[in-house]
Amino acid sequence: MASKAIFSTLRRSLTKPHGGAVSRRHHLSTTSAATASEPYPGDEHAIVMKGVRISGRPLYLDMQSTTPLDPRVFDAMNASSIYDYGNPHSRTHLYGWEAENAVEVARIQVAKLIGASPKEIVFLSGATEANNTVVKGVMHFYKDKKRHVITTQTEHKCVLDSCRHLQQEGFEVTYLPVKTDGLVDLEMLREAIRLDTGLVSVMAVNNEIGVVQPMEEIGRICKEHKIPFHTDAAQAIGKIPVDVEKWNVSFMSMSGHKIYGPKGVGAMYVRRRPRVRLEPLMNGGGQERGLRSGTLATQQVVGFGVACELAMKEMEYDEKWIKRLQERLLNGVREKLDGVVVNGSLESRYAGNLNLSFAYVEGESLLMGLKEVAVSSGSACTSASLEPSYVLRALGVDEDMAHTSIRFGIGRFTTEEEIDKAVELTVKQVEKLREMSPLYEMVKEGIDIKNIQWSQH
Amino acid sequence: MMMIRQAAKKALGLTSRQSTPCSVGIFRSYHENVIDHYDNPRNVGSFDKNDPTVGTGLVGAPACGDVMKLQIKVDEKTGQIVDARFKTFGCGSAIASSSVATEWVKGKAMEEVLTIKNTEIAKHLSLPPVKLHCSMLAEDAIKAAVKDYKEKRVKTNGA
Numbered sequence: 128m129a130s131k132a133i134f135s136t137l138r139r140s141l142t143k144p145h146g147g148a149v150s151r152r153h154h155l156s157t158t159s160a161a162t163a164s165e166p167y168p169g170d171e172h173a174i175v176m177k178g179v180r181i182s183g184r185p186l187y188l189d190m191q192s193t194t195p196l197d198p199r200v201f202d203a204m205n206a207s208s209i210y211d212y213g214n215p216h217s218r219t220h221l222y223g224w225e226a227e228n229a230v231e232v233a234r235i236q237v238a239k240l241i242g243a244s245p246k247e248i249v250f251l252s253g254a255t256e257a258n259n260t261v262v263k264g265v266m267h268f269y270k271d272k273k274r275h276v277i278t279t280q281t282e283h284k285c286v287l288d289s290c291r292h293l294q295q296e297g298f299e300v301t302y303l304p305v306k307t308d309g310l311v312d313l314e315m316l317r318e319a320i321r322l323d324t325g326l327v328s329v330m331a332v333n334n335e336i337g338v339v340q341p342m343e344e345i346g347r348i349c350k351e352h353k354i355p356f357h358t359d360a361a362q363a364i365g366k367i368p369v370d371v372e373k374w375n376v377s378f379m380s381m382s383g384h385k386i387y388g389p390k391g392v393g394a395m396y397v398r399r400r401p402r403v404r405l406e407p408l409m410n411g412g413g414q415e416r417g418l419r420s421g422t423l424a425t426q427q428v429v430g431f432g433v434a435c436e437l438a439m440k441e442m443e444y445d446e447k448w449i450k451r452l453q454e455r456l457l458n459g460v461r462e463k464l465d466g467v468v469v470n471g472s473l474e475s476r477y478a479g480n481l482n483l484s485f486a487y488v489e490g491e492s493l494l495m496g497l498k499e500v501a502v503s504s505g506s507a508c509t510s511a512s513l514e515p516s517y518v519l520r521a522l523g524v525d526e527d528m529a530h531t532s533i534r535f536g537i538g539r540f541t542t543e544e545e546i547d548k549a550v551e552l553t554v555k556q557v558e559k560l561r562e563m564s565p566l567y568e569m570v571k572e573g574i575d576i577k578n579i580q581w582s583q584h
Numbered sequence: 585m586m587m588i589r590q591a592a593k594k595a596l597g598l599t600s601r602q603s604t605p606c607s608v609g610i611f612r613s614y615h616e617n618v619i620d621h622y623d624n625p626r627n628v629g630s631f632d633k634n635d636p637t638v639g640t641g642l643v644g645a646p647a648c649g650d651v652m653k654l655q656i657k658v659d660e661k662t663g664q665i666v667d668a669r670f671k672t673f674g675c676g677s678a679i680a681s682s683s684v685a686t687e688w689v690k691g692k693a694m695e696e697v698l699t700i701k702n703t704e705i706a707k708h709l710s711l712p713p714v715k716l717h718c719s720m721l722a723e724d725a726i727k728a729a730v731k732d733y734k735e736k737r738v739k740t741n742g743a
Contacts, residue, residue, distance in 0.1 A: 177614065179614060179619060487673060488673070489649060489650075489673055489674050489675055489678075491675035491676060492622070492674065492675050492676050492678075492679055495614070495619075495622055495675070495676040496622070515649070526646060527646030527649075530646070530649040562628065563625060563628050563671055563672060563679065564671060564672070564673045565642065565651055565652070565653035565671040565672065565673060566646065566651060566673045568630060568653075568671060576646065
C-alpha cells in the first residue's frame with residue numbers, strides 16, 4: 128500500500144513536463160530586436176532574466192568573445208556526427224578509416240588557411256590549450272639551456288598565466304610594454320632578447336582592442352636571433368591574411384569558435400623545418416605526432432576544417448563588409464557624440480573590433496543601459512576585481528578612461544540595421560548618463576578634472 | 585496514505601515552494617530596485633553651488649571608477665533638508681545608491697541623515713559584497729554634503 132503510493136508519485140514525476148526554467152532557444156534570430164520598437168507592457172516576446180527585462184533577443188555585437196556557428200559548418204558537423212562515429216585512431220576497420228579521412232581532410236583545410244603543411248597541424252581543444260602547450264612545453268623541453276621568455280603585457284590571460292606558472296618554476300619572463308597605439312616597440316624587443324631566451328610570444332590580433340602587431344618584423348628579429356616565435360592567432364585566422372612562412376612563426380595557436388566554427392576545438396601549428404621540439408601536455412597513446420594524446424572529436428574537427436575553408440574563400444568579402452559596417456558605426460556615433468576615443472591604433476587594426484571609450488561615462492552603467500545590445504566592456508566593475516582591464520592600462524589609457532570602454536564586435540552575419548540600431552541605443556544611453564555625470568558637468572563648466580584633488584577612501 | 589505520498593514528493597523534491605524568478609545567476613543578478621533606480625533615477629540634477637542654502641558633497645575618484653556629487657537644500661530656520669539632487673559617474677549600483685540617498689535625506693533633519701548607514705542602503709538594494717563600496721560612497725557623500733553646508737554657514741555667520 129505504501130509502496131504503491133511512492134511508486135505512483137515517482138511515475139507522475141517522471142512523466143510530468145518540466146515547467147521550470149525559461150528556455151527560448153527557438154528564437155534564433157538576432158535581428159529581432161533590431162526591428163522591435165519601444166517595449167510596451169505585456170509584450171509577449173519580452174525576456175526576463177537576472178532581474179533584467181529586455182524586449183527581445185539582443186543584437187549580437189560581441190564577435191570577439193565568440194561567433195555564431197555558420198550554417199554550412201553546422202551542416203558538415205551534423206552529417207559527420209551521425210556518420211563518422213568511428214574512432215579516427217582505430218586502424219583496423221572501415222569506421223576508423225572513414226573518421227580518420229574526415230580528420231585528414233580538415234587538417235588540409237586548416238593548413239591551407241595559414242600556408243602550412245598538413246603534417247604541421249595538431250588538433251586540440253582550443254587556443255587556450257594550444258597556448259599552454261606551447262609556452263610550457265617549449266620551455267620545459269629546453270629547460271637546461273633556455274630560461275627566458277619574452278611576451279607582451281597585452282597577451283591573452285592564458286599566455287600570461289602560463290608565463291606566471293613558469294616564473295614560479297624558476298624561469299624568467301619579460302613582459303614587454305606596448306606603445307599607446309597598442310603595438311609592440313621593436314627596439315624594446317631587440318633589447319630584451321638574451322642568450323638564454325627560449326621563446327617569444329606575441330599575439331597577432333588583440334582580442335580586446337583589435338590591433339594587429341607587426342608580425343613580419345617580429346618574425347625577422349626572431350629569425351636573426353634563432354629564437355622560436357609563437358603567436359596566438361585565435362582572432363587573426365580567417366580575418367587577416369596569415370602566412371607562417373612570411374611571419375616566420377614556429378608555433379601558432381588557433382581557435383574554432385572565433386571563425387564561425389564550433390566551440391571546444393582548436394589547432395596548434397608546429398613547424399617542421401627547422402624543427403622545434405616541445406613537451407606534450409597530454410600524455411597517452413601518442414596521437415597527433417605524440418604532441419597531444421587523446422581521441423579526436425571528429426565532428427568538432429570537421430567543423431573547424433569547414434570553417435577554415437569558408438574563411439579562406441570569404442575573407443576578402445568579409446573584410447569589405449566588416450570595414451563598411453565599422454565605418455558606419457564609428458561615424459554614426461561620432462556624429463552625435465563628442466568625447467569618443469578609439470582605443471588602439473586605427474590603422475593597424477582588424478576592422479571587426481571597435482573598442483570605444485566614452486568620456487565621463489562609466490562602462491558598466493553603460494552596459495546596463497545597453498541591455499538590448501550584447502557587447503562587452505573593459506571596465507573594472509565588469510571584472511571580479513575593481514581593476515580596469517589590464518590591456519587598456521598597458522596602453523597607458525588614463526584611469527578614468529579605462530573605466531569607460533565598450534568593445535563592439537562586428538562579424539560576417541552583422542547587418543546594417545543592427546549597426547544602426549546599436550548606434551541609436553548607444554547614443555541615447557551615453558547622453559542619458561552624461562546628464563547624470565558630475566564629471567561632464569564640471570567639464571562643461573570649464574573645470575579641468577585632472578587638477579582636482581579627489582578624496583578617495 | 586496521504587502522508588506517505590507527501591513524504592515521497594518531498595523526497596523527489598516536488599513540493600511546491602516559492603520559486604524565485606529565473607535568477608540562476610551565480611553573480612551579477614541586479615536586484616530590480618537597482619534597475620528601477622537606473623532606468624528612472626530620482627532627483628538627478630544640480631543646485632547652484634554658491635547658494636548659501638545648498639551643501640555640496642563630492643566624493644570618490646575617477647581612478648576608482650566612482651564619483652558622486654550629492655547636493656542638499658536646507659531650510660535655514662528649521663535645519664531640515666527640503667530637497668536633494670545627485671549626479672554620479674559610476675556603475676549601476678553606484679547610481680542606484682546615490683539615487684536612494686537623495687530620496688532618504690529629503691524631509692529629514694541634518695543630524696538625522698548623518699545616521700544613515702551604508703548597510704541600510706546596501707540592504708535596500710540587495711547589493712552583492714563586491715558592490716558594497718558603492719553604498720559606502722553614498723554614505724560619505726551625504727556626510728560631505730552636510731559638512732559643506734555647515735562650513736558655509738560658519739563662513740557667512742563668522743565673516
